[in-house]
Amino acid sequence: MSSEKEVEVVDSHDHGDEDEHDSNYQPPPQKTIEEIMAADQEDESLRRYKEALLGDAQAGAVIVEPNDQRKVLVKKLALCVEGRDDMELDLTSDLSQLKKQVFTIKEGVKYKVRIDFIVQREIVHGLKYIQKTYRMGVPVDKMTHMVGSYPPKKEIQSYTTPVEEAPAGMMARGTYSVSSLFTDDDKHEHLKWDWTFEIKKDWQ
Numbered sequence: 760m761s762s763e764k765e766v767e768v769v770d771s772h773d774h775g776d777e778d779e780h781d782s783n784y785q786p787p788p789q790k791t792i793e794e795i796m797a798a799d800q801e802d803e804s805l806r807r808y809k810e811a812l813l814g815d816a817q818a819g820a821v822i823v824e825p826n827d828q829r830k831v832l833v834k835k836l837a838l839c840v841e842g843r844d845d846m847e848l849d850l851t852s853d854l855s856q857l858k859k860q861v862f863t864i865k866e867g868v869k870y871k872v873r874i875d876f877i878v879q880r881e882i883v884h885g886l887k888y889i890q891k892t893y894r895m896g897v898p899v900d901k902m903t904h905m906v907g908s909y910p911p912k913k914e915i916q917s918y919t920t921p922v923e924e925a926p927a928g929m930m931a932r933g934t935y936s937v938s939s940l941f942t943d944d945d946k947h948e949h950l951k952w953d954w955t956f957e958i959k960k961d962w963q
Contacts, residue, residue: 821911823879830883831949833941834915835875838956840868854952858936862956863963867927873919874941876949877912884908885944888918893936906941925958932958 824832837845846862864870874888886906892899906918925931934957941949 820881821879821913823877823913827879829949830878830880830911831886831941831943832877832879833874833950834877835873836939836952836954837873837875838862838864839871839873839919840864843962845873848952848954850950850952857952857954860954861934862954864925864956864958865962866925866931866958866960868925869922870925871919871922873917874906875915875917876941877915878909879911882908882910883943886918886949887942887944888920889940889942891938893938894933899935932960 833850835850836848838847839845848857848860850857872888872890885908888902888904888906890900890902890904892901902920902923904918904920909916934955937954937956938951939954940951943949
C-alpha cells in the first residue's frame with residue numbers, strides 16, 4: 760500500500776483501468792460449456808484437462824442458490840497474515856455495516872487479500888478485483904488484479920492476491936477506507952463494497 764502506486768497483476772493481457780477503454784483490446788468470445796467440450800475432441804490430453812477443469816459443469820447447469828440469478832456470488836474477503844488468524848469480512852450480510860468492522864494491521868507487515876466466491880449457472884470470463892484505498896478522502900493506493908475465468912462449481916472458489924506490504928512509520932499510521940470491486944471483462948459489477956482498516960504500531 761505504498762503511496763500513489765498502482766499494481767497490475769495480469770494473467771494474459773493488460774486490461775487497464777475499469778473506467779478506461781482500450782480501443783485495441785477485444786475480450787475473447789464467450790463460449791458455452793457445450794462449445795468448449797466439443798472443440799479439440801481429437802486431442803485426448805486437452806479433452807481430459809477440460810473435463811477436470813469444468814468438473815460439475817459438464818453434467819448440466821450448476822445452481823448453488825436458485826433464488827439468486829447472479830453468476831458470481833462473492834462470499835468473503837479475508838486479510839491473510841502469516842502466523843495469524845485470517846481477518847474476515849462476511850460479504851453476504853448488510854454491506855453498509857462493513858465500515859464499522861475495522862481491521863487492525865501492524866505497520867510494515869506483509870499480507871495478502873483473499874476473495875471467496877461461488878460461480879453458478881455458467882462460465883464467467885475475465886474476473887477482475889479492483890481495490891482503491893483512501894486516507895481522509897484522498898486516494899493513496901490502487902490495485903487491479905486479473906482473477907481469471909472460472910467454470911460454475913458447487914464449491915467455493917478463491918483468489919488470493921500477491922503479497923502486499925503495509926506502510927510503516929508514524930506518518931503511515933491511521934485509518935484508511937477501501938473501496939473494493941469484483942467485476943469482469945464486460946464490466947459487470949458482481950459486487951462492490953467499502954471497508955476500513957487501521958494501521959497501528961503493533962497488533963492491538
